[in-house]
Amino acid sequence: MTHINTLDPGASPLDYYGFELRRHREAAGLTQRQLGDIINYTGSLVGQIETARKLPTQEFSERVDAALGTGGLLSRLVGLVMRSQLPAWFQQVAELEARATEICTFQMGMVHGLLQTPEYVRAVLGALDASDLDDRTTVRLARQRIIEKVQPPVFWMVLSEAALEQVIGTRDTMRGQLAHLLTFATNPRINIQVLPFSAGAHAGLTGSFTLFRFQGDPTIVYTEGYGSGHPTANPDTVKDCSLRYDHLRAAALSLRDSAELIRRVMEDRYGEQLA
Incomplete structure (x- = not known):
């Protein structure tokens, strides 16, 4: 299992997405549960995505971008994440x-x-x-x-x-x-x-x-x-x-x-x- 403290943003597009999600959430001073409440997802799901254990969706990404004011960063990244998950x-x-x-x-x-x-x-x-x-x-x-x-x-x-x-x-x-x-x-x-x-x-x-x-x-x-x-x-x-x-x-x-x-x-x- 990937641990949040050892998540390497250069390991894969999914790891980079999780790293950026956590970075922007913490910069906003929000816990995983608080962000989940704002975007109508569970805090557990936010944590799983931050640790690259769960794939983000387009809808999730758009809600987080709106909540954290990231200028569409995660919405742009999600396409790269999805493509990287396809069979090689x-x-x-x-x-x-x-x-x-x-x-x-x-x-x-x-x-x-x-x-x-x-x-x-x-x-x-x-x-x-x-x-x-x-x-x-x-x-x-x-x-x-x-x-x-x-x-x-x-x-x-x-x-x-x-x-x-x-x-x-x-x-x-x-x-x-x-x-x-x-x-x-x-x-x-x-x-x-x-x-x-x-x-x-x-x-x-x-x-x-x-x-x-x-x-x-x-x-x-x-x-x-x-x-x-x-x-x-x-x-x-x-x-x-x-x-x-x-x-x-x-x-x-x-x-x-x-x-x-x-x-x-x-x-x-x-x-x-x-x-």
Whole structure:
């Protein structure tokens, strides 16, 4: 267990966050409990975050910044903390997501992480390993801040109809996830097309992949295996996957028809009227 007196701010972004939180709290003359009362969190949680035993959230950081007048310091740090908690092999992907001006993804089996609900995230991450599930869920959800930026990337997802039918978590989890997808129907920067079963053989049969496009930098293709990620800027691979993606978008339902299918599956398969 990390002890407050030996916390090294240079050890990790999480340790640095805890060090700064404690430093600003003590400068304000507040105990952990007093600060917790002000921001409506427990003093115990404040202590756990100060000692790098618990991850801070965006909301926690914003409340502390307001209470201590830190000028948004902790709110800026929390993104770095969250990124550092991702698996080492995935941290580069998070950087790509944060820098991309356009993200185009084909997903065969489940909704992309940037559009997952908290319940869906927990079901995905807890399928084989339920350890530290709260913190791991918080870390994944933190990636979604990129779609809330003033200038977010254009996000385009072609989603196999199989992902609508595959029950991840409970029926309530799936209903909530599909309802969440429908909230983006009027957002021109987040586009969702469903590749229906009726499309038959298609250009994405070899698996899911993502294209990251940038302002002034080469496009990167990303594929994923078990416990490993594979980004590449190889021109031949990029050209091949770009062509595949164009064919997948052409074979998928229109944005409007996709939303209608999502709504129909949500109501017919996961609706409250079902036993």
